[in-house]
Amino acid sequence: MNLKEINIIVAGVGGQGVILATEILGDAALKRGLGVIIGEIHGMAQRGGSVVSHVRIGGDVYSPTIAEGSADAILGLEPVEALRAVKFANSDTRIVMNSKPTVPVTVSTGAYKYPALEEIIEQCRKFTEHIVALDAFKIAEEAGSPLVLNIVLVGALAATGLLPMKEEDLVQGIKRHVPEKFLTANLKAFEAGKHAALLGLSSHFKRT
Amino acid sequence: MYALRDPHLLLEGKPGDKYLLLGNEAVARGALEAGVHIVTMYPGTPASEIGDAIAQIANVAGVYMEYSTNEKVALEVAAGASLVGGRALTAMKMVGLNVASDTLVTLAYAGVRGGLVIASADDPDCFSSQNEQDNRYHALLANIPCLEPSNPQEAREMVLSAFEISEELQLPVMLRLVTRVSHTRGVVAFGQIKERRAGSFVRDPKRLVMVPQNARGGHMTLLEKMRTASMIVEQSPHNQIFGAGSLGLITSGVSYNYCVEALRLIGVTAKILKLGTVNPLPVALISKFLRTVNQVAVVEELEPFLELQVDAIAHRAAADVRILGKLDGFFPRHGEFSTGIVAEGLSKIVGKPLPQSYEEALKKAVQADKLAIPRPPMLCPGCPHTASFHAIRVATGGKAIVATDIGCYALGYQPPLCVGDVMISMGASVGLAAGLSKATTDPVIGVVGDSTFFHASIPGLVNAAYNDHKFVYVVLDNMTTAMTGHQPHPGTGITAMGKMAKRIEIEEIARACGIEFVKVVDPFEFKNAVSAIQEAVRQKGPAVVVFRRPCAELKVREIK
Numbered sequence: 001m002n003l004k005e006i007n008i009i010v011a012g013v014g015g016q017g018v019i020l021a022t023e024i025l026g027d028a029a030l031k032r033g034l035g036v037i038i039g040e041i042h043g044m045a046q047r048g049g050s051v052v053s054h055v056r057i058g059g060d061v062y063s064p065t066i067a068e069g070s071a072d073a074i075l076g077l078e079p080v081e082a083l084r085a086v087k088f089a090n091s092d093t094r095i096v097m098n099s100k101p102t103v104p105v106t107v108s109t110g111a112y113k114y115p116a117l118e119e120i121i122e123q124c125r126k127f128t129e130h131i132v133a134l135d136a137f138k139i140a141e142e143a144g145s146p147l148v149l150n151i152v153l154v155g156a157l158a159a160t161g162l163l164p165m166k167e168e169d170l171v172q173g174i175k176r177h178v179p180e181k182f183l184t185a186n187l188k189a190f191e192a193g194k195h196a197a198l199l200g201l202s203s204h205f206k207r208t
Numbered sequence: 209m210y211a212l213r214d215p216h217l218l219l220e221g222k223p224g225d226k227y228l229l230l231g232n233e234a235v236a237r238g239a240l241e242a243g244v245h246i247v248t249m250y251p252g253t254p255a256s257e258i259g260d261a262i263a264q265i266a267n268v269a270g271v272y273m274e275y276s277t278n279e280k281v282a283l284e285v286a287a288g289a290s291l292v293g294g295r296a297l298t299a300m301k302m303v304g305l306n307v308a309s310d311t312l313v314t315l316a317y318a319g320v321r322g323g324l325v326i327a328s329a330d331d332p333d334c335f336s337s338q339n340e341q342d343n344r345y346h347a348l349l350a351n352i353p354c355l356e357p358s359n360p361q362e363a364r365e366m367v368l369s370a371f372e373i374s375e376e377l378q379l380p381v382m383l384r385l386v387t388r389v390s391h392t393r394g395v396v397a398f399g400q401i402k403e404r405r406a407g408s409f410v411r412d413p414k415r416l417v418m419v420p421q422n423a424r425g426g427h428m429t430l431l432e433k434m435r436t437a438s439m440i441v442e443q444s445p446h447n448q449i450f451g452a453g454s455l456g457l458i459t460s461g462v463s464y465n466y467c468v469e470a471l472r473l474i475g476v477t478a479k480i481l482k483l484g485t486v487n488p489l490p491v492a493l494i495s496k497f498l499r500t501v502n503q504v505a506v507v508e509e510l511e512p513f514l515e516l517q518v519d520a521i522a523h524r525a526a527a528d529v530r531i532l533g534k535l536d537g538f539f540p541r542h543g544e545f546s547t548g549i550v551a552e553g554l555s556k557i558v559g560k561p562l563p564q565s566y567e568e569a570l571k572k573a574v575q576a577d578k579l580a581i582p583r584p585p586m587l588c589p590g591c592p593h594t595a596s597f598h599a600i601r602v603a604t605g606g607k608a609i610v611a612t613d614i615g616c617y618a619l620g621y622q623p624p625l626c627v628g629d630v631m632i633s634m635g636a637s638v639g640l641a642a643g644l645s646k647a648t649t650d651p652v653i654g655v656v657g658d659s660t661f662f663h664a665s666i667p668g669l670v671n672a673a674y675n676d677h678k679f680v681y682v683v684l685d686n687m688t689t690a691m692t693g694h695q696p697h698p699g700t701g702i703t704a705m706g707k708m709a710k711r712i713e714i715e716e717i718a719r720a721c722g723i724e725f726v727k728v729v730d731p732f733e734f735k736n737a738v739s740a741i742q743e744a745v746r747q748k749g750p751a752v753v754v755f756r757r758p759c760a761e762l763k764v765r766e767i768k
Contacts, residue, residue, distance in 0.1 A: 048586045
C-alpha cells in the first residue's frame, strides 16, 4: 500500500510506557499491511529521564527518526516532554498531551521551576493550533490504574482520525502486548482516552 | 506480521515470515539461521538485546549462551568454540571491544575455524555510554573485515554474510551496529535456519600458538587473507549504487537512511554509493564511482573513517573530483546524525536552501527548549543505591573524594546525592581510588556495582591489597546487572540459560584478594551502613564494604 507516510513522536518519561505505546501503534500498522519503522531509546535514558520514540508508518520511509518540522502527530505522555518534542511539529501537526506533570528532580531540588500548563500550550500553539490536552492520569486512574496512562493517549490519538489503521487493529495490538490481568484496565483506558479526546476536539481542534 | 512479544518466535518463525524486530533481535535471528553454536556477551547498551533474545530461547534452540564476566572473556569463549569448528557470535557495546581488543588483535593473526562474528554496537550521542568512539577503527586496527547494516533487515542478512566470510577467510568478522540500528524496530523477513555442523579440533601450533616466531608468520597470513577480503568486497551484494546525478554521496550504515530523506527534503537528486563492507573498502568500486560524478559528499557518523580513505583512493586513482565531508566542516564529527543534520550539510554543498518548515521548526523551538526544563535520568524510587550514597555522605561528612564506576549508580553524582567525583570506564574506580589516596589526606572511596566488580575490578583490588593503598572500596551489590536489563552475573547464582550455579561471593573474593577489612551491610539498616563506612575509613590499609540489597526494580517485576 503506497499511503502517505504518517510520522508520530511519542514523548514521555522513562517508565511511563513510551515503548509499549509505540509497539502497539507499530503492530496495528503491520496488521494493515503498512510499513513501519520505529526508533527507540533503551538503557540509561529510561531511568526516569526523557524518552522519545519515533514511529513512522506507511509511505517510503528510511530514517529511524523523524525530521524536525515533519511529525503528523506528537503524543505527549507528559506536558514538558510534549514541549521538548514540539520541534518536530508543523502547522498541521496534531498534539495530544497529558496535562498532568511528572515533576523532575531538577524541580524538586529547587534548581528549576516547572512551567505552567498555559505557558507550555502557548509555546506549542506557535507551531500548531491542533492541540488537545487531557488529564490522562486521572482518566487512567478511573480506568483502573495510573499505569495505563499511555493507552489513554493512544486512544486519544485514535480519535483524531489521523491514523491509517482501524480502531480494531489498535485493540488487537493492545491485546497482544499487555499482560492478561491488566487487559481490562487497558481496554477501558483506550475507550476513555478516545472519548475524552472527542469531547476535547470540539473546543481544542481546529477543523480542517 | 507482528512485533516480537514472544522471543520463541525468533526460533519458530518460518522462512518468509515477517516480524517487526529490533535490530538486535534481527542479529539474533540471523545467528540462529546461520546455525550458531554459541553466543557470548557482556551486557551493554545498545547491544544487550542480542544476548537477551538468545538467552530466552537457547535451551529450546540447543544453542549455548552465556553472559561472560567481561567482553574479553566473551570473545575468548567464542573464539575457543570457533577453533573446534563451531559457529560463534559474541556481542558487546563499543567500549567492550576496548576490553576485548587485546585478544582480538592477536586472534586475527591466529585466525578462526568456525565462523566467528563480533557484533559491536556503537552509541553515537552517548545515549547510554561514557564515550562515542567509532569502532570501525577497531576493525582497521585488528585488520579484520567489517560489515555495517543500515536497518534491522540488513542486520539479519549481514550476520549471515559475516559468518560466510569468516569461514572463507578463517578470520573473525565484525558487524558494526549503532544505537539507531540496534534499537530501531523494523520489518524483518526470516530465512531458513541452517543445521549446525559438528566440529573437530585440528592441532596446528604454528598457526595458533602466538609466540614471536609464529606471530611473524601469523601477521603475514593475516595480510594475505585481507588481500583476499579486498577481492571479496568488490563483489559484495552489500555495496550498492542508487540514483543518478553529478553529485555523488558515499555513505554507509544508518547514515544512508538520512541521505535518502535529506535529498528529498531539499529536493536534490544524487548518485549514492552505499557501502555495506566498511573494512576493507572496495577500492576499485569506489574509484570507478568517483569517475562518474563531479563532486562527492562522504556522509558518515562520528569519525571521517570513510572520508580519509576515499580521499586517498581518489588521489591514487587520479580522479578529478571534489571530496567533501567533515574535514571541510560540512558534517559534524560528534553526536548522531539525523535527516536534518545531513540536509543542512548537503544544502551547503549544493547551494540549495532548506525547506521552510524545517528552518521554522528549529527557530521556534529555541524558546520552547528554554521552557522545557531538564529531566536527567535518576535512581529509581526505593533504589538501595540512594541509601548507600547517603550513608557515604553522612559517614564522611561529604568530604570523601569518590571514584565511581559504570552502572545505574553513576547517577549518584547528581544533586542531591552528589557522590561521585570521577568516573571513566568499567572497573576503573578501584585503580583511580588507589591513585587518589596517594596524594591527599581526605578520605578516598571507590564505588563499584556488583556486575562491574566481576567485570574488571579484581586485578585492581589485588593491586590495592598488595601495595597497601589506603581507601575504602564500596561494592553496591543489588544482585543483578540492573542498568542493562537485569541480566544475571556470577554473584546471582543463576546462568543466562536459567541453570542454578555456584554463587561467587563478592566478600570472599575481596578476602581472597588480600583485603583484611571486609564488611557486608544492608544499606537500609542505615546506622550500621554509616558506621561500617566510618570503621572502614579508619583502617590503615584498603577496606571493602559490600552494601547488599536487591534492586528495587526486581521487586516491582515480581509484583507485576
